[in-house]
Amino acid sequence: LKSHKPQELTTRKVLVLINPFSGQKKALNLYNTFCKSIFLEANIQVELRFTKHANHATEIVQTLDIDCYESIGIVSGDGLVNEAITGLLTRSDRDRALRMPIIHIPGGTGNSLAASIAFKCGEPFSARGGFCRELTLMGIKPSYKQLRLHHFESSSDGHKCVFLSVVWGLIADIDIGSERFRWAGMIRLHMEALLRTMQLPTVAKYKGRISYLPIDDESLISKTRFKNNEPRKSFGNGHFGGGDIPDLADMDLNISKPKINTVKDSFKNRELVKIPRLDEPVPDNWITIESEFVMVNVTSLSHIGSDLPYIPSSKLEEEVLYLSLVDWSVVKNRFSIARMLADMDICSHLDYPCFHFIPVKACRIEPAPGAGGHVAVDGEPCTSGSAFQVVASSYCATVAC
Numbered sequence: 011l012k013s014h015k016p017q018e019l020t021t022r023k024v025l026v027l028i029n030p031f032s033g034q035k036k037a038l039n040l041y042n043t044f045c046k047s048i049f050l051e052a053n054i055q056v057e058l059r060f061t062k063h064a065n066h067a068t069e070i071v072q073t074l075d076i077d078c079y080e081s082i083g084i085v086s087g088d089g090l091v092n093e094a095i096t097g098l099l100t101r102s103d104r105d106r107a108l109r110m111p112i113i114h115i116p117g118g119t120g121n122s123l124a125a126s127i128a129f130k131c132g133e134p135f136s137a138r139g140g141f142c143r144e145l146t147l148m149g150i151k152p153s154y155k156q157l158r159l160h161h162f163e164s165s166s167d168g169h170k171c172v173f174l175s176v177v178w179g180l181i182a183d184i185d186i187g188s189e190r191f192r193w194a195g196m197i198r199l200h201m202e203a204l205l206r207t208m209q210l211p212t213v214a215k216y217k218g219r220i221s222y223l224p225i226d227d228e229s230l231i232s233k234t235r236f237k238n239n240e241p242r243k244s245f246g247n248g249h250f251g252g253g254d255i256p257d258l259a260d261m262d263l264n265i266s267k268p269k270i271n272t273v274k275d276s277f278k279n280r281e282l283v284k285i286p287r288l289d290e291p292v293p294d295n296w297i298t299i300e301s302e303f304v305m306v307n308v309t310s311l312s313h314i315g316s317d318l319p320y321i322p323s324s325k326l327e328e329e330v331l332y333l334s335l336v337d338w339s340v341v342k343n344r345f346s347i348a349r350m351l352a353d354m355d356i357c358s359h360l361d362y363p364c365f366h367f368i369p370v371k372a373c374r375i376e377p378a379p380g381a382g383g384h385v386a387v388d389g390e391p392c393t394s395g396s397a398f399q400v401v402a403s404s405y406c407a408t409v410a411c
């Protein structure tokens with residue numbers, strides 16, 4: 011897989027964005043300890059920039075002269091990666107800009123992209139420790155993979171780009187509610203999970219309607235079934251496994267100052283299936299279910315946390331979304347749910363009869379009036395209670411692997 015850069019440019023320079031707020035607020039420390047010397051020894055110049063506020067990374071990337079850098083390193087969690095990718099996507103030269111490789115250096119609380127990349131490349135990583143060094147080493151090699159982008163639309167938050175997940179209910183409540191335990195690092199998610207499940211069935215179950223367009227490929231459906239411990243690979247050397255895609259390295263070279271579009275316009279005519287507007291009914295070939303759910307997740311990567319191999323077969327570039335849900339009216343037992351959550355780190359949640367997952371092309375989620383429950387897009391909060399839909403697009407970003 012080629013990057014955005016024409017081959018003849020010889021100086022190697024990487025832009026590294028550091029979010030001083032991410033994780034336990036130690037991103038700079040992580041960079042200095044694990045990454046700096048690797049870039050130095052590889053003779054790669056680094057331009058360090060700190061993000062100052064939400065969406066700052068989007069602004070930086072939207073106006074970046076992408077010909078000056080071979081890649082963008084992000085020392086933060088999935089939220090800042092999303093902002094950087096949104097910056098590339100909304101540029102008028104997006105087809106080329108999305109060739110700019112992103113190196114996700116896991117400096118946040120949720121580092122699902124870094125974990126999914128390492129997992130898919132067979133690179134061992136410490137799921138509950140740090141693995142900044144591993145991703146930096148992957149980042150300095152000219153080896154890349156495509157990362158599928160999806161289009162999210164909500165009645166109150168408008169349009170967003172998604173590469174990881176849109177979650178409603180328990181998982182979102184854990185992600186966002188655990189903000190109060192930020193000081194605890196990743197353990198904050200486990201603390202919140204315990205508190206939330208113990209509140210069932212009084213709170214933490216949500217009424218709503220889910221509609222989806224299933225994929226019609228039987229072979230894919232059978233591929234998504236696993237044995238318990240299959241994903242816990244510990245060795246491998248997948249570094250050089252980039253896929254083949256057409257060479258676009260030298261297209262659009264004359265664009266010096268890209269114009270900026272909205273996310274909505276950037277996705278226009280690039281969804282893989284035509285979906286109705288949110289205020290229109292879903293077509294007849296969609297399936298609709300109504301119930302009281304504990305969680306409804308739409309995910310597209312293997313991991314939804316670096317220690318949570320959620321749908322391990324998911325590929326980075328796949329044109330598929332995985333709709334997964336737990337229906338309270340079927341399970342009705344908070345201890346089963348607590349056990350299922352605790353079993354997620356060894357992938358055994360897939361064996362629980364209450365856990366359903368369906369590969370889809372698109373889906374719409376409509377919380378019932380007053381249903382509540384947090385909604386998170388790539389780990390960042392959205393307005394709760396609003397209807398939203400997600401559809402796969404023909405865009406891919408590029409990630410170092």
Ligand code: ADP
Nearest residue numbers: 031032033061062064086087089090118119120
């Ligand atoms: P984490 O995994 O710890 O949540 P993220 O990378 O997801 O880390 O970032 C969390 C949020 O921090 C993002 O929504 C981003 O907009 C925001 N952010 C970026 N820079 C700053 C800053 N200087 N101060 C506060 N928030 C910031």
Ligand code: MG
Nearest residue numbers: 087088089389
């Ligand atoms: Mg985050």
